[in-house]
Amino acid sequence: MKDLRFGIIGWGYWGPKIARNLDSLPNGSLAMVCDMDERRLASIRINQPWVRTTTRPEDVFASDVDGVVIATPVRAHYQLAKAALLHGKHVLVEKPLTANIAEAEELVALAKELDRVLMVGHTFEYSPAVNELRKLVQSGDLGKIYCVEAERVNLGLFRNDINVIWDLAPHDVSILLYLFGKTPEQIKVQAHAHLQSRICDIAHLDLSFADGMAAHIHVSWLHPCKIRRVTVIGDARMVVYDDTNPAEMIKIYNKGADVHADPGVSYRYGAITIPHIDWMEPLRLECEDFAHCIRTGSLPRANGEVGLQVVRVLAAAQEALEAQSDKAYPVMVS
Amino acid sequence: MKDLRFGIIGWGYWGPKIARNLDSLPNGSLAMVCDMDERRLASIRINQPWVRTTTRPEDVFASDVDGVVIATPVRAHYQLAKAALLHGKHVLVEKPLTANIAEAEELVALAKELDRVLMVGHTFEYSPAVNELRKLVQSGDLGKIYCVEAERVNLGLFRNDINVIWDLAPHDVSILLYLFGKTPEQIKVQAHAHLQSRICDIAHLDLSFADGMAAHIHVSWLHPCKIRRVTVIGDARMVVYDDTNPAEMIKIYNKGADVHADPGVSYRYGAITIPHIDWMEPLRLECEDFAHCIRTGSLPRANGEVGLQVVRVLAAAQEALEAQSDKAYPVMVS
Amino acid sequence: MKDLRFGIIGWGYWGPKIARNLDSLPNGSLAMVCDMDERRLASIRINQPWVRTTTRPEDVFASDVDGVVIATPVRAHYQLAKAALLHGKHVLVEKPLTANIAEAEELVALAKELDRVLMVGHTFEYSPAVNELRKLVQSGDLGKIYCVEAERVNLGLFRNDINVIWDLAPHDVSILLYLFGKTPEQIKVQAHAHLQSRICDIAHLDLSFADGMAAHIHVSWLHPCKIRRVTVIGDARMVVYDDTNPAEMIKIYNKGADVHADPGVSYRYGAITIPHIDWMEPLRLECEDFAHCIRTGSLPRANGEVGLQVVRVLAAAQEALEAQSDKAYPVMVS
């Protein structure tokens, strides 16, 4: 007999994916789905008639489900997560946790007070490739880390409620925080709104850390190719993590440059190593962590505090974005 | 009998490459090589004993060569090019033309006054792939151009006389000017000096044009992979020019996104086309242009005025770089 | 209410995949699963308690299911398919249809006599990429087809009941028959058994057609890389179908060589085109075809007759394999 019952609010792109994973857990089952659009629920009633459907979130809160997943547009995250916690539910919120810092802080405090699990859908923290990369970083084998270049671009999916920074950068920011365990001190932004006026679709974020490390994040909805790549550049080794290349996700380059007093810079060129990664679906691992923490009371990897840190970085980027117009330098014309 | 004689000043990385191309022209020959380091000239004396060698630039100016190539460090470009022009020589200067705007303006004016060819080594303007891309842009087939993303990164070669912007970005800026025939209005920079203090080795340039087009240039000496890619994003089609992939240098993506009043954004997905390019070595074509203009008095594609425009953009980037420190936004900590 | 009920015999690698697809059809549901290994059925009883499980195929035949899928080792195909047909069930058999020609002929005749659907799991005939390739071949745009090169290699999965020809080549043979609608006249084989004695793990098949077209099939369980590629070489154009590259599955090369009376051979080099393919899961389309044919009585694309043709080619290859030892030529030693 399965002992954990889950409800999902929001049956768009992510909802069904999370549902399938929760339902296939050995000790979990999907019990309830809520979406404000009645038509989205029709196929559930045919294919899984034992799952209860509703258009009212209150029905989910009032039900006997143990955990609630919130997979709605971002602006609804805070209210729904708060209500779910107050009804004693454990909560998994899609990324980003909330639309601003104050809301995230409140949710984190509330979950702590009520002793409920609060988790955020930073799926990449559960990727075996990201965890391999984290081991490399933390082993010291890469040497001192100079900088990181992250790229996450594709054609679409354009959103009209949030800009590309809030849509895509949560992944890269959560990866950075997870890899290095430190928060950037300051952030600069170059961004443009090409397709929809006022909603930027291309952004370049520059993050500086206290110890001199830098990170650059390039996110875009307006690019012909799907690129999902993180390059970590250390003084001993460099690593490329390419999420679109299943056979060679992590590539370790044993190469670098060294500065000398007199003759200048010398170069080292060694082998490239591609470690074997035992692959498991990150979303599956995320769902397992949620179920595990509900049962044991332990803190999930992508817990509310982590979600709050990511929102803090996004909020600083948003502030930099809004102020960016007065920071450009003119090109002289003769 | 060959009718054009060339002298080269600077026998480092580029000098011998240009020399080989000039020497193999049907109507040109290498007559003289100058380098301040005597040891660099030894192999010429063995392999090509008929070529005159010297450590004094004045010897080149005083000789009977028709054209002089200046392939020295940037700081020497202005003085040497000026002296060569004043001695009646035609001049090809490696990129960037000069280290600042005033010097470039003076050289352009001088060449015009003396009716000599002044050319700059923007090799990529002679690349058949860049010219294919230019035809695509100018045909209108790409539609309205939203933006361009240019990337030019590799491990090294670090320089200690100029930063990575002056070293690598001249290529991308000259490509942009050549493709679109318009100058950016303003420029923003995110840059870092990781390896050598005060000489930035990674830079992200954001260029804005009067008509709303944007361009982003990423240059780096500190990257595990050699990437040389320009992506042009139009509202009708998108193109990737990858200089490191000889078999597929130009890839035209017939895809895009369209904004609608109500239902939001829709997507178009069509075929990818890789045009066949009749390849010729860009440096060879550049040398042919130099010889052709000397003989005919016509204006080379990469003429002094073009070199000056590029220096203007680089100078604005340098100004933005020096002022960048006060433009960052702090990340709030709880 | 769903109107078609399916039973599956064989719960190994393919069984669960087919089950998931049949179960998600709008008008179909999984009703019964049979496997001789009791332990394999345990997870079904937990996750899908409404699905009946059994270790006896007779229970499936005696049940009210409309269609039976046979996903067992090849040696059991004939007996199980025959029994299912005789119980009035429609039958989908995994590839290859049977282990020899006589069995396949009998099944085809029996299905016809009893007016039941007999289908074989040639999944690639349902691949949108293979169908795009077929359209190209049949449009005449490729010109006269000289030859085809098919490659299907990877590390494993080794089988000990059938050799690599019977395991992997059914896919390539079924693709060839589907693309060209003609059967090869004769076949030659080069094969080796490296890992398991007497079960060849690497094979090269050479197929000759009456009109001069040739086809080469390379199958292997002993290769470091996963390659699934079919190259069609016409005198006007050439096409590469690479099943492992989702973004560029079909690549049309507008190039070729022409023989002339005197000066020999000249070459044409044109553009490469990568058509956009609306992707759908082949296995899903196969399951839809099975359900559609059960309801309408029409003939499935991968019908029994097609399965028989493939078995005929495999049987000829097997005969060539067994006779190959006396066909080699010695290398002279001094």
Place this chain on the structure above:
Amino acid sequence: MKDLRFGIIGWGYWGPKIARNLDSLPNGSLAMVCDMDERRLASIRINQPWVRTTTRPEDVFASDVDGVVIATPVRAHYQLAKAALLHGKHVLVEKPLTANIAEAEELVALAKELDRVLMVGHTFEYSPAVNELRKLVQSGDLGKIYCVEAERVNLGLFRNDINVIWDLAPHDVSILLYLFGKTPEQIKVQAHAHLQSRICDIAHLDLSFADGMAAHIHVSWLHPCKIRRVTVIGDARMVVYDDTNPAEMIKIYNKGADVHADPGVSYRYGAITIPHIDWMEPLRLECEDFAHCIRTGSLPRANGEVGLQVVRVLAAAQEALEAQSDKAYPVMVS
């Protein structure tokens, strides 16, 4: 002062490449070029007026050159090489050494008798990548070698004097002999002549060695892509050598399959390693070896005996090709 003087007979595709390399040796210079087509010599007279040109091979034999390179069609190799040796010249012959075994044997004997260098242009034996692969094979790290798969295909260059086996397979055969130091016992061929009647343009060679190792060679003039790949499959590790991928020429896969008594086959999956290779141009190294052996009297790596072994394998392949028609198996039709 340069002490070795070279003459070249045959100024087609390879001649100028070899000439450039010999001429740039520190102790060598190009002295003479011979081609029966007067027009091919014109550019030499303009660009390198100090090099003597002629249309008569006898002029080269009668001159004071030390070494003669024979870069003519294959049918002329034997006569020219013999004459050169008899005039006391050291000789480098393009591959294949000769058109049959008897001619090769005679040249080898003659060079030995006259104490002259006889070398054949097996360029790939000088490739740093092939030598890296050879070190791997000989170190034992790959374990027992099961088999090798070699592929060398492209569109063209069609020849009308020899078939694709004699044109392209000399490279792969020489690589195999160099890697493993053993000669195959027997050989089977599948080949087709699509474009020119009677001159096969696609061939698959199957080589068997006394110890059970097998090798497959696929050569073709009729393929849309340029592929030059050798895959070595050992029971401990597998290696792919891809000559068209400069950044990843050698890829070592630490993976494999093991047979067990009962449970069947198990799989090992480990890291991929791409060693750094200090690249030098193989043709340059080949020319250095020729010059070195002339001066020291030592035996070149690609000496006449090696060339003879390759001709022996090609001759066996030719015999198998001519006999192949009676070895095919018919596909039964109902």
